[in-house]
Amino acid sequence: MSKLLTRDEYQRLASELTPRTQLFIDGKFVDAQSGKTFDCVSPRDGRVIAQVAEGDVADVDRAVASARAVFEKGSWSQMAPAKRKRILLNLADKMREHRNELALLETLDMGKPIRDSFAVDVMSAANAIQWHAEAIDKVYDEVAPTGPDALGLITREPIGVVAAVVPWNFPMLMAAWKLGPALATGNSVIVKPAEQSPLSMLRIAELAVEAGLPEGVLNVVPGFGPTAGKALGLHMDVDCVAFTGSGEVGKLFLQYAGQSNMKRVWLEAGGKTPNIVLADAHDLDKAAQHAAMGIFFNQGEVCTAASRLVVQESIRDELVEKIVKIGETMMPGDPLDPATAMGAIVDEGQMQRVLGYIEKGRAEGATLRLGGEQVRRNEGGFYIAPTVFDGVRNDMTIAREEIFGPVLSVISVKDAEEAVKVANDTIYGLAACIWTRDIRQAHRMARAVKAGSVWVNCWDGGDMTMPFGGFKQSGNGRDKSLHAMDKYTEVKATWIDLS
Template identity: 60%
Template sequence: MEKKSLEYWQNLAASLHIEGRAFIDGEYRDAASGNTFDCVNPSDGTLLAKIADSGEADVNAAVAAARHAFETRVWAGLNPRKRKSILLRWAGLIRAHMDELALLETLDAGKPISDTTSVDVPGAAYCVEWFAEAIDKVGGEVVPSDHHLVGLVTREPIGVVAAVVPWNFPILMASWKFAPALAAGNSVVLKPSEKSPLAAIRLGQLALEAGIPAGVFNVVPGAGGPGKLLALHEDVDCLAFTGSTNVGKLIMQYAGQSNLKRVWLELGGKSPNIVMADCADLDRAANSAAGAIFYNMGEMCTAGSRLLVQREIKDKFLDKVVAAARAYKPGNPLDPVTSMGAIIDEVQLERVLGYIEAGRKEAKLLLGGERVDQASGGYYIEPTIFDITSSDAKIAREEIFGPVLSVITFDTAEEAVRIANDSDYGLGAAVWTSDLTTAHEMSRSLRAGTVWVNCYDEGGDMNFPFGGYKQSGNGRDKSLHALEKYTELKSTLVRLR
């Protein structure tokens, strides 16, 4: 792909029309209250747009539109091949508007334009394509029942699906929810994070242009309120959430207080990245370890924020990691050469700086630790690495969601697994070793939804399910397993005689 210049992106940004209204029942609407909230560019602190602050009336309207669309079967009633063709058209429109959507993501979330054009937007289009292609190939079962019966097991769409998604990968994480939900025949109400709502709002019009009927795909931005309203709503059948563990716990409570809607949660992580002394390629492991925590400014639920290094190679390996980390230099996200953008907002900036301050008191600072480029008005933090003397340190246990790496030393594989599993979370883990037995045995022992061996955070392929153990959540995004979240199983027994 041709890499466009900083000037190109600046000119496109200057001419960009930003839509800030909710998308409900096939049209853009202001919030019923008239309230708005500010959408701020984290790279310079300037106002991008005023966004509709959806309240109870707006959420009710979106859910009612989704329910009406589902009950009248304008989408659920289409045969799978027809839904497939419309979703493929939508994916094509996402690709056709690649630059616009990538720019919205970069301006909105501070992500480098080189990432939004290569990962976020094409990844979302691929996700829609994948589930579109899958849905006319997924069948049911004929049960080996008694001879006087024909027994069928089928899957049906669950109904109205609410998707509440995070700010770190706004369009990509959203697609992991709405693509399988729509492919299965559901109607969707999408609540983007108030910190990064722009691309989701734009998707509404593209969905309508693709042929998705009005009411089937709705977007309700809001400064926090719509998520709780959807979780408590009696007419929402399922809620899929990606975000913090604390909010996930509240959503489960809200579901119990209302209609016992299905709740699927992809939550936090404190993922261990284990490097054994017999690792065959320390340079690759070091580069990967830096990328695992500093890519996307460390704002990743799978971030390899705990680097476990075997004692024999610690000093040599840390020198390589520090050198690799220096390549991640915070800068203007619109510049294609920028490898590290801005922290999402001032609140998150202060949170990360608070953890760094705590780290200074309980660990040895090896690199970074400062806010940089304040003159720009943006929220930038340089890559930060701590050498931890105890795995009980606050920065080694709590999810920071920023570019802060904790290095922990271990002696044996058993000790590494014990430290790795000593966490409330279980989203991702990695092992670097040249020993096949060690790789298999440690992978089996690690309590995580994804384990990488001699790599980290690879697997953009939609065939791999994604989710976590323990307080990292339940259910899985991606793969055919995701369809299980958005469908109900039905047993049908037909008596022949």
């Protein structure tokens, strides 16, 4: 098993790095048909890591044709479940074997601390592949209850060609949440990684073929949303799109489906997680730690970031003071330093977007308690200090819109009833946290909050056995758990007359 290296060792490896930069189609690395490339820029220092092939409509056509051909051939879709399981387990092992390489690619590409890439991203992605692999030969079809003169079979079949369009905040993990169930159920997959972070997925595709995945089952087409992403959404031979990203782009994929072949569209489209802390919370120190981690982990670039701290008035000052003190210890550092707790914002555009929200918070009257500025300017990268706004109203922009940065909004409430009202006053419904020692109250509030995941006395609870997805404009469908397999299969009813 790989071990976490030192900063100097990661810097040396980074200087020696020669990442894969071509498209991966039909089991081979190929140039884009147009010959175009785009700069892959590291948010750590603003330098260009590589020139990556820019996939376009013609390349999407190639990838879809490859995926469809192997699906119809049946070399994966019709493979015995136990054999598919072994291959995906091999892939998970290979990801762990190349743990430091993949972690380095992830950190250089999107700016997260290397210790998180190493301990969280690579391992969680490999575990997602392994979990679904192990489920392959444990999921049964059904026999309907009939009389003796008929047999009713209810079977699940792979849907066909799946397009997985994944974001830049967790490039490996969000891809794995889709690849695991989609491949386990026998589909062919085309991954369109975000243009900010294509490198780790290209390497994983190479490892997948080494693990035994037939050529063409997994294709990777880096490129831009308005070209490669749109081409996948409109393609008449793509059966399903699984998307994680913004609501704005998610709605485009719904339109593309209606304009083309009515393909299935599964969306995870962000959130504005309310972190409700009531006066009877059993451990304010723990609540403060989770509140800080919930907004500053991964630079706040997390769909479930606990960006709204909804706190009962009597404990607000004490809790906010604790969070501010923790935030002061999490100032951004070099992402390649294992001691760094918070890294760089993914690119300059996102950094300016976050800074714009901070200015909006000031202008609308919120009180800045911590941070609020760009830091490490001399490094050439994109860094923002942990930021805490107090005195926020739920109608302020920073409380209503997904910032996707390390910006916490503190909202005071009188009681649990008002907390639930504030929590639900949003277009989103991805996740929520509730802190209370009263289990009855926890149950009542969990039922009342409109969110796909509710975490009681913690932030980001759960594991691969728990489904993940949103209510309202946070999306539809579920990643993780056996429920994820529902997205990538068709249910067939076969009635056999035995009379």
